[in-house]
Amino acid sequence: MKKTLLTVWLTALAYLAQAQLYDPSAFDKKYDGLLKHPGVQIESAEAINQMYNFKFYEADKEFRWLRVRYPKHPMPYFMMGLAEWWKIVPNTDVTDYDNLCHAYMDSTIILAERLYDQSDNKLEPSFFLAAAYAFKGRLYSERKKWAKATLAGKNALKYFDKCKGNADFSPELLFGDGMYNYYSQWIPENYPILKPILMFFPKGNKQNGIRQLEKTANSAFYTRVEARYFLLQIYSMENQYDKAYEMAKYMSEQYPDNPFFERYYARSAFVQGRLAEAERISKNMLEKIARSQSGYEGVSGRTAAYILGYINQLFYKNLPEAKKYYQQSIDFARQTNATNAGYYWSSVLALGKIATEEKNYDQAQLYFKEVLDKSDRKSSQHKEAQKLLDEQKKARREERRKRRG
Numbered sequence: 001m002k003k004t005l006l007t008v009w010l011t012a013l014a015y016l017a018q019a020q021l022y023d024p025s026a027f028d029k030k031y032d033g034l035l036k037h038p039g040v041q042i043e044s045a046e047a048i049n050q051m052y053n054f055k056f057y058e059a060d061k062e063f064r065w066l067r068v069r070y071p072k073h074p075m076p077y078f079m080m081g082l083a084e085w086w087k088i089v090p091n092t093d094v095t096d097y098d099n100l101c102h103a104y105m106d107s108t109i110i111l112a113e114r115l116y117d118q119s120d121n122k123l124e125p126s127f128f129l130a131a132a133y134a135f136k137g138r139l140y141s142e143r144k145k146w147a148k149a150t151l152a153g154k155n156a157l158k159y160f161d162k163c164k165g166n167a168d169f170s171p172e173l174l175f176g177d178g179m180y181n182y183y184s185q186w187i188p189e190n191y192p193i194l195k196p197i198l199m200f201f202p203k204g205n206k207q208n209g210i211r212q213l214e215k216t217a218n219s220a221f222y223t224r225v226e227a228r229y230f231l232l233q234i235y236s237m238e239n240q241y242d243k244a245y246e247m248a249k250y251m252s253e254q255y256p257d258n259p260f261f262e263r264y265y266a267r268s269a270f271v272q273g274r275l276a277e278a279e280r281i282s283k284n285m286l287e288k289i290a291r292s293q294s295g296y297e298g299v300s301g302r303t304a305a306y307i308l309g310y311i312n313q314l315f316y317k318n319l320p321e322a323k324k325y326y327q328q329s330i331d332f333a334r335q336t337n338a339t340n341a342g343y344y345w346s347s348v349l350a351l352g353k354i355a356t357e358e359k360n361y362d363q364a365q366l367y368f369k370e371v372l373d374k375s376d377r378k379s380s381q382h383k384e385a386q387k388l389l390d391e392q393k394k395a396r397r398e399e400r401r402k403r404r405g
Contacts, residue, residue: 033124034075035170040066041221044079051083052225053255054295059083074111074128081105085135090259090295091336092142101139108132122162123169130159130176167215175216175223182209182234210234225251232264244268252281259285259295263303270307275315282307286328301332302343309350319354326350345371345381352388361392368392
């Protein structure tokens, strides 16, 4: 009897404590939207973490519960669409998730438009409209559907403009400013063909964009990880390798089963000369690929295998292991139709150098010719392959002369 009473008393105490900490109905009365709603943040935090750690089934259950609870709000649909996008992230050539991603973003847009028309607070629906159109544009650009990407981008910009300067309302709104400022300057610098399209858009400022994204990465809730995802790539593009390494390491530790963050961690550690770290992470990625873990496939594989080939060739001087890993990188590149990219060229070139070292000159020539055939003429791999092939031809001519002499 005493045990029963104690159990009832403890259960009641726990319930009261939970009610004091989080009463959903009380929050719903106080907040007219969901972006600043602490209760929704409490409910969605675990789901968001599961999503970024590639536990999509667990995340989806929570997002669907939010949809039941807030059926007329765009947020649950946006989060489900975001999950579909992250299934694409490890290998953006995969189109399996495109339709569902677009469908969820379209549902987000429909509900956000209704909310925009019915609500006095235009900032929250504007945020979801801007974000949904931005993700649609992002996916269209991956598929090189430039007209659709441009239209989606214009719609996103229209609503980003309504959010502009309102970071005091919610730090989430600063994300759009940062993205626009950076990429509106970066895109015409790197894709001159798109300049005529972008001439009608306001000018951006890359440095302001980086600062705004950094602020978002430190203060936002829903867009924090997205800001870090972009900053990771921006730091690498801007040759800020120390920052890229620190960000990649932190994000990989936070989400150890996220293939994108782990791949960037391996790459940035490798670039920084932190070879023990790069080796450990690369082996970990190959193990995850071998057991078909969610999100781990050929794109991560070609990176990891190349890093291990390089370390075995140049630091351990273990040429059989180096050849094994370089061939793995080549196989992964072929699986992912990436024979026109750096890891493939570098792996074939490395096998050519090893064949030369082993005095297997005919095989070495085949490797060097393959690099010349597949690589960009302006690339360092193409120039080096041409140089090594010329040197080898010259050496063989001299050998023949000596034999005749």
